[in-house]
Amino acid sequence: MSRLSELLRQVALKDERLAADLKRETDAHAERRAFGLNFERHVPEAVELPGRRVRKNDKVRCLPARGEALTAENERLWRVDSVYTEDGQRWANIVSMDETADEWSVVVDDLVVVAEFRDPIYPGLVSTGRREHGDPAKPYHAVVNAENYHALQALMFTHRAGVDVIYIDPPYNTGNNGWIYNDKYIASDDLYKHSKWLAFMERRLLLAKELLKPSGVIMVSIGDEEQPRLRLLMDQVFDSQNQVAQLAVEMSTTSGPKTTNAQQGTIVKNVEYVLIYRRSAAFDTEVRHTPLYDGIDRWDANYPLWLNDDGTTESLYDRLDAEPSVRVDIERFGLTVAFGTKAGRFVGAPTMDVLLATSEAARTFIGENLHRIGRTDTPPVSGRSVDVPAGRWVHHQTEGRDYRLMKSSSGKVWQIYTLDRNYRLSDDYVPRFGRTVIRGDLWRGFHSDMGHVSSEGGVGFANGKKPIRLIRQLVRWANNSPTAVILDFFGGSGSTAHAVAEMNAADGGERRSILVTNNELGKTDRDAARVGGNRPGDPEWEALGVYEARAVPRLNNAFSETEANAEFFTLTYEAPLRVSTNREFAKVAPFLWLRAGSRGRRIDDISSGWDVAEAYGVIADLDQSQQFLKAMEDTPSVTLAFIVTDEDRLFEAMVRQLPPLVEPVRLYEAYLRNFEIEAGRATR
Template structure:
């Protein structure tokens, strides 16, 4: 390195800027991994902001003429001056990132403002819809936005506040539903297909980790194409020690069109994966996980015993044989021994599957006697020395639990484990009461859901829609808290929000979902609309986007069915000067409401009073009225935050001292501005 350091010193003497640029590149090269998952950290992505007026200092792109098939010009320009000429706004531009930058002037209609991911952004939210069916419940939040910037916005409202994240990102198959990167489709013939995808995911997952509580976890659906790369990426971000599971979810069967391929020797795909990582060990210490159960049709031959009330045991199969209604079916289906000493008696375990499938009487007998049917199992340590007579059972109590113990003819003590502990309602597509097994990392049967998934929510959506049951069971297993916060920032048609609302409707919970999707169009729709002279931002274009045509109508149906509350928002990009001077309050206001827990009304204006208090929070701008404000906060049960707009630290501290215990003060707009200034320093 000493030789390189000397060369850099010499370069700085000749050209200070060149020397500084070279040194920055060397620093980045040193940071790069030489083992593990190594990929090209592609240029930061950019998002176009159609409809946003061009301001001096903005980055812009020049759009192709309307109605043409000309490829978009991806060069970036800086707006250095805006003037009005013949009633039109004309913007003077200088090319960015060019050795010899061009200059040009364009009318505003030919330009679109661009935000790069390395740029400092100051987000806001504009309400586009509100449904309220249960005033006492919190609201679900649905955001139309580029999800990277939405995640940055959530670092202000939900830093370390999210219990679970579920996402279903692009699978990067290179197929007809290819995904967009910097407004270009990434197809299978792109040499950087996988590297671009990893850079795309890396930026989002790093911010997502900041949003999780220490006891939180993230669950990511993925296919074969990127599963192995995603797992390595997540281990780099969350740590190998925080890998929880990799689920294989049965999403299809080898039937239909797949049969031909399978018959020719192809191993067809039947599963997709869900990778699960926790933020820290607190996920397994502080959170209650709920086992999931799959139903089993077959009889478990390990349950041959019948427990009598007097402490004796006998054969379950003999008791079935002695039950008149069951015996009739045993004879009808010829389930009797043909030879030997026991000729004519029930054949026992080998005939149980047929008997239970064909005989209602046998099924009723089993269900009515679950506590009498048993098998032997290892006894508790304290039970091994209990005086138990051979061939009989006794009850043994220890550590607040009751065990049934028996002794075999060879003198060994056993615990009797009764069938009622293995019969319950299953978590299958069609739940039923019966024998079950605890589900492991193979999640069977979701192909049944996929056959009906297009009907969920009443809105068709063919591109990778996941079944509601999958999301519900992931949430149920990972964190069945009735007030968990669940985030999905690749929300598509809104299945996660639908699933969370349905869970609340079923058990009375107050879980909150926050979902982010954009108004992206399919490749085919973009081509047709562009040929017709339309652009992003035009009503005809926006009406066909996924948020407007799929997510919003689907969730309006879902929230109506489940009596849920919800707010719909569009993300905006604010000027810091407007924020600092309190001219953007109406668009910052929903973020304050989100930070306070998404309950009750949103304070959108303060009027002449200079303060207001809603169900969950209050806002004060006129510090001369702080006494009235703090009295109203104290009188309103459920207030958790007080947002105080002031540049004066001593005045802020004065109001803080007057606030009741349990109310957290937040200084505006210092906390907001500082949050996004700090976040700009992330490594992209």
């Protein structure tokens, strides 16, 4: 059907009426079509590259005249047959890539280069700003302005099987504002909006899978609209046995405008979802997962025991009653038995919530004695035959664990759990020390974060922004390693990088975030910019994009506040011949640095023939191999050696002489081959 859509577009250029009749028939067919995961693999996406110099054999589109809207003619693809200069202006002869084979001469400034996702690309990175706020030897966060599919291809060279955690917040495909496919917004009434979205996601998820370590995990935020389809797609890409969980995250409450709808019987949406898939079973065995704790307001009446140092026990409530400072509050708030044999004594469990809410003295007493407050439970198997004296508790040690055991009046042995095992600082929006419960797949309370999320980072952005606390807690649960690599390739305004920087600031970690976002304009801004006579690539246009207007200022604030090191990059598209002949080393250099861990000095120039930094070395003049090898041996922190040569014999000779544990990488064969291989994925 996607091929039919393309043919219909071509027919419309010649006969709009015939195209409309054909479309009516195909639409009717589509409505009857059974739909599941048998979705259309639509014509591979294309991305326009404003600012990229037009070269012979490039694919291009013709831009509309300034101030005019896009038309079907502007969607046609052309191939540049030749480029020439006339009267000081650059022109191009272009040939249409459809069956019409039309030819045209166009001013180069009215063309924009297009990269289709089936085409190999040879990316470079240009630094647009470095931020050093802490120790320059610490790893750097990387922020990349790029089309994320091409960025993922580039990361296959630097981070294949090297990422610990991926978190993404892709377009929800709600139809409210649309999302862009092949440089067009997909409207809510597009009959193929679901299959286009699935094709869009599948291409990226296939690459993301290979970027994960065997112990890695991917977490994807999604709404109701695509959650069922996304789950099936991720079952297909990652295998259903690698599904870890589907979280329901409370992002709103039934209040405000939602109240009216709810009162009329509508079931309003309060949750969004996070789908979690591991790369393999190594995620369960090789990674530390950190439980998260939600605070609980009510007192647990199952903790009535007070443990004395001599092994005896008594009532916790009697001890509270006997504590002078607490007794004052018990009397003040009328928490005593009114009549009977216990008249005047503390009521106990039924009024504990009131006492703890009103008495600072009671809260202090409980907090200082958590290890003395307990409840009984089933004993361990090894403790059931232990000789426990009646009326006293004893320590029982087995297999490196310590238990407290006691015997009831009937002679039954019990284990004692103390309250300090579930009293801790909660992971709530406002953390508090108190009773907690381990969080499951329902993550409550994030509606509180949503009330402040638009101002996080000091830059307003109300386009589906996720709370920093949510991302921080997802990462902490999934992999709390202080050296984890976290990737977000739907980076938006930069929430994930902000969250990771905050985690490092809190615990001194050296986690590295890689955030990929683009400079896309929202539909309203894009339409207004066109009306104003601006085009993609114009400074006035680019200043409105999410990268320039949101991500950069927001992350500058975040990295400054957390004293994090970071570098901002823009992805470029290079000619393979210039790369292979070492004429674009400055644009390839950041990839080598990223592959070596984005730490220490970056080697940006090898005009001297070779250089060795803290993490890696590069040699282009093999006649200087002895000096290079000596420098490698003298730098024990080096892990990579990039060797520039076309000759197998010379490369192998260098590999044999490298220090142990140094990984050799051949330039530019490994680099160029990576992108030739990855281009093939776009045809799936």
